[in-house]
Amino acid sequence: xxxxxxxxxxxxxxxxxxxxxxxxxxxxxxxxxxxxxxxxxxxxxxxxxxxxxxxxxxxxxxxxxxxxxxxxxxxxxxxxxxxxxxxxxxxxxxxxxxxxxxxxxxxxxxxxxxxxxxxxxxxxxxxxxxxxxxxxxxxxxxxxxxxxxxxxxxxxxxxxxxxxxxxxxxxxxxxxxxxxxxxxxxxxxxxxxxxxxxxxxxxxxxxxxxxxxxxxxxxxxxxxxxxxxxxxxxxxxxxxxxxxxxxxxxxxxxxxxxxxxxxxxxxxxxxxxxxxxxxxxxxxxxxxxxxxxxxxxxxxxxxxxxxxxxxxxxxxxxxxxxxxxxxxxxxxxxxxxxxxxxxxxxxxxxxxxxxxxxxxxxxxxxxxxxxxxxxxxxxxxxxxxxxxxxxxxxxxxxxxxxxxxxxxxxxxxxxxxxxxxxxxxxxxxxxxxxxxxxxxxxxxxxxxxxxxxxxxxxxxxxxxxxxxxxxxxxxxxxxxxxxxxxxxxxxx
Numbered sequence: 001x002x003x004x005x006x007x008x009x010x011x012x013x014x015x016x017x018x019x020x021x022x023x024x025x026x027x028x029x030x031x032x033x034x035x036x037x038x039x040x041x042x043x044x045x046x047x048x049x050x051x052x053x054x055x056x057x058x059x060x061x062x063x064x065x066x067x068x069x070x071x072x073x074x075x076x077x078x079x080x081x082x083x084x085x086x087x088x089x090x091x092x093x094x095x096x097x098x099x100x101x102x103x104x105x106x107x108x109x110x111x112x113x114x115x116x117x118x119x120x121x122x123x124x125x126x127x128x129x130x131x132x133x134x135x136x137x138x139x140x141x142x143x144x145x146x147x148x149x150x151x152x153x154x155x156x157x158x159x160x161x162x163x164x165x166x167x168x169x170x171x172x173x174x175x176x177x178x179x180x181x182x183x184x185x186x187x188x189x190x191x192x193x194x195x196x197x198x199x200x201x202x203x204x205x206x207x208x209x210x211x212x213x214x215x216x217x218x219x220x221x222x223x224x225x226x227x228x229x230x231x232x233x234x235x236x237x238x239x240x241x242x243x244x245x246x247x248x249x250x251x252x253x254x255x256x257x258x259x260x261x262x263x264x265x266x267x268x269x270x271x272x273x274x275x276x277x278x279x280x281x282x283x284x285x286x287x288x289x290x291x292x293x294x295x296x297x298x299x300x301x302x303x304x305x306x307x308x309x310x311x312x313x314x315x316x317x318x319x320x321x322x323x324x325x326x327x328x329x330x331x332x333x334x335x336x337x338x339x340x341x342x343x344x345x346x347x348x349x350x351x352x353x354x355x356x357x358x359x360x361x362x363x364x365x366x367x368x369x370x371x372x373x374x375x376x377x378x379x380x381x382x383x384x385x386x387x388x389x390x391x392x393x394x395x396x397x398x399x400x401x402x403x404x405x406x407x408x409x410x411x412x413x414x415x416x417x418x419x420x421x422x423x424x425x426x427x428x429x430x431x432x433x434x435x436x437x438x439x440x441x442x443x444x445x446x447x448x449x450x451x452x453x454x455x456x457x458x459x460x461x462x463x464x465x466x467x468x469x470x471x472x473x474x475x476x477x478x479x480x481x482x483x484x485x486x487x488x489x490x491x492x
Contacts, residue, residue: 003054004082005291005326006063057295059302060333062326064291074325086324087287088314090228090249090280091344091354091435093383093400093417094170114157114188118147118169120176121193126151129174130194135166142168161187169194171379171430173248173423178379178430195375197420197428199264204430205370205415206256206440207264210492218269218446220456223257224300224308224339225439226293230254230276233422235261241276246283248423250276252431253311255422256439257446265428267421268443271450275303279312288312290326297330301337306449306456306468308334309442310343310362311435313354320352320406327356335361338460340468342442344434345410346402353408361465363445363472366410366485367401367437369417370394380418383432389480397485401434404484412472413479413486414440444491445472 052066065082074083114134118127132153134143145153165186169179177195199207227250229242236254244251254274259267277296279288293312300308314324331341345366346354357364372394374381382399389395397403398417404410416437423429448471449456455471458464476489 001052001066001068003064003066003085005085005294006065006077006080006082007326007329008061008080055291057291057298059298060294060329062291062294081325083325086290086314086316086326088279088290088293088312089286089288090247090433091311091313091347091438092249092431092433093347093398093435094432112158113154114159114162115152115154116167116186117189117191118151118153118194119191121195127174127176127194130172130176130178131170133166133168133170134162135168136162137164159188161185167192169379173425173427173429175427175429177375177377177418179377180379180381181377195378197430199420202375203264203373204418204420205368205373206268206419206421206436208370208373209415209490210268210440210444212264212266213258213268213270213443213447214266216271217450218258218272218443219450220271220453221269221307221446221449222273222275222303222305223442223446224275224277224296224303224305225250225254225257226277226279226296226300226308226310227253227312228280229278230274231422231424233424234426235259235265235422236274238272239274239276241274242278243276244424245278246280247286248429249280249311249431249435250278251423252421252429253309253435253439255428256419256436257309257443259422261422261428265420268440269446269450272443272446275300275305290314290324294326294330297327297334297341301334301339304460305339307442307446308339308341309439310341310356311433311438313344313346313357313434315346315348315351315354320358320408322355323359324355328359331356331359331361335465336462338458338462338464338468340445340465340472342438342445344438347400347433347435348402349400350405351402352406353402353404353410358408363411363441363469364404364409364487365434365438365441366403366413366487367398367416367432367434368413368479368481368486369396369398369415369432371396374418378418378430380430380432383417387481387485391478391480395480397481398432400432401437401485404487410485410487412441412476412488413437413481413490414444416440441491444475448472448475448491
């Protein structure tokens with residue numbers, strides 16, 4: 001069985017279509033006259049494959065359906081069309097330790113197994129629960145282990161030492177920067193010093209680029225975070241809606257926008273409201289279907305959100321002109337209700353801007369970093385590139401970030417490499433990706449809009465969206481990169 005999204009034609013009475021669809025008995029099979037391209041039939045023939053109605057979303061009349069028809073193309077049907085289900089990913093640059101569940105040690109037990117000890121560079125205390133990768137020279141398969149309560153990571157390798165290896169300690173949720181070592185010489189039993197996070201002593205790229213938010217910043221602005229869910233977290237008391245049941249990505253995003261931590265741990269616009277809409281239901285796959293994202297965008301508009309943060313992307317097929325009609329319709333509907341969407345440009349290492357960031361009603365955001373804000377062995381140093389800002393030799397365009405090429409355009413840039421924010425467990429951790437740059441821009445726009453109550457008071461229609469967009473695009477300052485990298489610059 002193949003899943004499709006049924007969407008009624010433009011101009012069709014969507015409520016009537018939804019009522020008709022919802023009246024179809026479940027789980028009985030119904031029939032659409034589906035074009036042969038979707039059913040696998042020969043040229044010029046039409047079949048009527050059975051279609052099972054899985055879910056109907058009445059506000060827009062769309063439905064999630066299942067059919068034995070094969071093929072991924074869209075097809076016209078009475079009253080509308082069937083479109084393929086497209087899956088989206090969070091726009092984080094790499095998976096984090098919080099997404100990985102490993103046993104405390106790997107391989108057979110024994111004193112001859114290679115082991116390392118992780119400890120804090122501040123006081124020598126053990127760093128537990130960290131995921132450690134050891135990549136040996138000449139081997140394509142890394143060895144992995146998780147540090148125990150004493151900070152010991154034991155690998156399935158019987159050797160007194162390793163030479164010319166790469167050592168990676170992913171930050172996870174343990175409030176440290178992780179570790180990146182290349183061409184290292186290690187003996188079994190060696191201690192590795194890991195730098196803890198201390199934003200009061202050393203601000204990250206977010207706090208260096210944008211001042212930490214004050215209590216009133218973002219007041220009166222409601223932001224929809226369409227992601228993995230948010231919190232609960234003590235520094236996000238204003239977040240309502242779906243909780244984070246996945247990898248912490250949505251909590252991190254929300255904290256960048258509006259975290260209420262003290263001093264430098266505050267987000268960009270702590271006064272903003274956060275509405276959470278979870279569209280990544282499965283931690284194992286890390287995927288969100290376009291049908292769920294469509295529903296979340298429409299719900300956010302109905303809930304009175306002014307801004308929507310979309311730190312997610314898809315690029316199937318690999319075509320800069322590809323347009324996912326399912327999400328496009330939701331974006332247009334939301335824009336017509338006065339909602340401005342901001343989306344991550346994607347992390348495909350200089351490829352064109354991904355979808356939905358390149359939709360004409362969406363502001364796309366690329367990512368930059370600042371090398372001086374990363375500890376010398378921080379895991380996120382892998383994001384450093386040679387593309388430096390003309391005005392600051394330490395600022396770099398993140399090596400993973402997409403850019404405005406092949407007919408696509410970056411609108412804004414934001415700090416997105418080694419950004420510290422809220423994660424589950426009332427903790428803080430660094431992450432990198434246009435996923436992080438996007439909420440930095442969203443928070444900055446919320447801060448600007450809170451200073452324009454007349455715009456917020458406008459009727460919720462396209463004119464309000466355009467006024468918010470104009471206010472956002474009037475605020476950027478140059479970040480020092482080419483236009484293809486930064487668009488109009490960074491909203492400060």
